């Protein structure tokens with residue numbers, strides 16, 4: 079075997095790579111933010127089924143992480159993001175988003191309040207320039223800490239039990255709260271958060287503890303159906319939960335070339351995040367104006383007839399006029415429904431006479447299907463166990 | 473205390489022009505001036521090259537004390553050998569001195585062209601910059617007229633305008649002329665107040681902007697008010713006060729008060745709060761946004777653009793008290809005297825400044841006020857604008873001393889014996905000018921007047937209509953379109969924009 083030089087293997091490996099590599103029977107890898115990440119380990123259906131019936135781990139290391147700290151951290155985040163960071167108590171987590179001056183989405187992410195003056199932002203895209211530029215005039219330090227933290231998502235009905243068995247007392251931990259535990263000679267931060275819409279946790283530690291953490295979870299989870307999952311299974315779960323992914327459901331404004339593809343939070347169904355009363359924030363004036371005039375685009379959940387995934391399909395009104403595009407779709411195994419997320423012209427929000435054009439590949443021939451789509455509420459799937467505290471013993 | 477609906481920050485030419493216009497239309501206007509007297513940069517200035525005729529007329533400056541000593545001052549470009557070049561009439565209409573015949577003809581043609589091109593662009597000065605957004609509601613008729621006038625010059629001239637508009641001064645002059653003194657004088661004028669040398673890209677357009685100005689109806693003419701340029705500032709202040717404007721000197725604005733995301737007034741440096749629904753900032757936009765409003769009230773992208781707005785000043789101001797009248801080898805001391813031996817000298821004076829260093833032989837524009845009006849106690853005054861000087865040298869005091877020495881050496885070379893006459897000497901470097909006058913970087917135009925910071929890009933993209941980023945805030949300084957000089961134009965345009973918005 080020849081040894082490959084670094085530029086021939088440009089994808090980085092995460093802290094969990096020795097374990098994910100051993101588990102990746104299909105050797106199915108993808109590129110997530112420059113890191114080698116598993117798409118499917120063994121069997122997509124089993125992996126998705128584990129999210130909804132047992133428990134799963136998903137390697138979150140490639141998630142971009144920034145630490146924001148200093149006396150002005152809260153003021154800074156309130157200017158940066160559209161939600162009110164001051165309302166987030168220490169130990170809390172909230173979902174948020176940020177926009178440019180024109181009110182166009184740059185990214186969404188989760189904000190962790192680690193201490194009074196210290197936060198962590200977790201997001202999909204790299205934004206250090208924007209975050210640093212936004213720091214001018216604030217007494218705040220922004221550090222990119224993606225490589226300093228190893229993160230693993232533990233999701234599924236038995237996830238809480240696995241943590242208990244692993245020695246972590248999470249019974250009192252409510253959704254969107256976090257707690258810190260000792261791990262080896264280091265620490266483990268557990269937040270009750272996730273991207274599956276199910277009962278689940280995200281585990282944060284230092285890279286040197288990563289493998290020990292993995293092993294401890296798998297020892298504890300042996301009889302609770304714990305298995306690693308790849309991005310493909312997660313994508314189905316996140317669609318069922320109705321979550322948006324930057325780059326898939328909208329094009330981030332800083333990389334978007336076409337003016338008519340820019341989207342605001344109001345157009346992505348994220349208007350509920352905006353705190354209009356917290357004072358100024360970047361993009362507020364533009365969003366205010368858009369709220370007054372109404373948006374051209376809206377973001378919706380759809381149920382579609384049939385069972386063929388409508389990934390990337392075009393939406394039509396009355397089978398004739400293009401009115402939008404599906405940004406994510408799947409056959410939902412848990413709902414037994416064909417679901418989708420879509421950008422749709424606001425004037426068709428009422429959802430009458432909407433059709434999607436699906437190309438079904440059947441043994442090398444496409445069949446063009448025109449299927450009825452209905453606008454439905456998101457999330458598609460939202461089980462009570464997600465919220466129950468203490469979490470159930472499944 | 474009296475209440476005001478409008479606060480104007482800065483009693484420079486633009487603040488005064490805006491204040492006068494607003495007050496004459498019925499607004500209750502308070503002008504806050506940090507220094508002890510109104511006039512702002514008029515106190516630095518030598519000559520009038522672009523006083524806005526609308527301002528001069530509407531402010532009735534003649535009634536408020538403006539008297540011209542000269543409305544078309546001649547320039548003498550000094551030669552070290554006493555062979556001076558005298559340029560009389562607007563933009564050197566007639567040349568006397570050692571100039572080759574073919575240069576005279578070529579200059580006559582080039583001069584006509586430059587003035588014609590500048591005149592075509594001149595109407596742009598008196599309007600808000602056109603917007604490039606779709607359906608922006610531009611004054612299409614006025615813009616159409618400018619385009620039509622440009623086209624009516626004929627295909628050849630129109631093509632020539634297109635050819636030179638984005639070139640550099642050095643190449644333009646080099647194409648037509650050969651006499652070093654002539655080229656040096658023109659290159660000096662063209663780059664006066666800029667942060668660019670004659671060879672810098674796009675140096676022609678700012679020159680055309682300068683040449684679009686006029687004095688007493690003559691385009692390109694230089695005016696000297698009786699009492700110097702400060703007298704022009706004083707006349708503007710008188711006119712504003714006559715219109716009902718209240719002027720507070722020694723009142724430095726420290727913050728613009730923003731409440732509920734709109735402007736609510738101004739906090740002074742001493743802590744006093746003055747309330748008003750409208751604040752017109754006639755100090756540099758960069759300072760206004762970053763220091764008076766502050767990033768917390770502004771979008772992050774705008775803050776970054778403001779931080780990156782270029783505002784490097786390259787002009788120093790020298791003031792000498794002399795015990796006797798110097799002799800510049802026979803030059804007429806009532807002229808505007810220039811030291812700029814050639815276009816290369818001008819470029820060479822710019823080179824070190826790029827790296828924060830002082831040039832060995834700065835170019836100089838010299839005025840001797842006491843040659844026009846006698847001074848007190850038999851003393852004489854000489855002032856000079858010296859280019860170029862670094863705006864951010866490694867050590868300010870060292871650079872200041874070096875610049876003074878370089879200026880004195882230049883003067884001594886052109887007026888032997890002058891050093892011995894010096895009673896006192898003071899030089900203001902760009903950073904001193906920033907400290908005293910507030911112009912960021914000591915920049916002549918309160919933000920460089922360069923192609924990428926002109927028209928709809930001035931002061932910043934999205935803010936070119938004089939309307940600030942926060943309701944109730946307006947921008948009216950030289951940092952706005954069409955730029956600096958003691959013109960009052962940006963202030964006047966801003967006032968018109970406020971009227972249009974009502």
Ligand SMILES: Cc1cc2nc3c(=O)[nH]c(=O)nc-3n(C[C@H](O)[C@H](O)[C@H](O)COP(=O)(O)OP(=O)(O)OC[C@H]3O[C@@H](n4cnc5c(N)ncnc54)[C@H](O)[C@@H]3O)c2cc1C
Nearest residue numbers: 482484485486506512513517518519725910950956957958
């Ligand atoms: C060295 C030099 C020589 C020049 N020579 C000429 C010339 O010969 N001819 C010419 O036409 N132009 C000349 N200029 C350019 C001219 O001076 C400026 O372009 C012009 O003065 C700009 O007018 P303004 O009203 O926008 O601002 P300014 O004239 O700068 O006026 C701003 C005023 O605001 C005040 N101020 C600043 N901060 C505050 C605050 N926080 N609160 C309250 N007040 C404040 C300042 O004291 C000042 O009075 C020269 C410039 C320089 C630097």
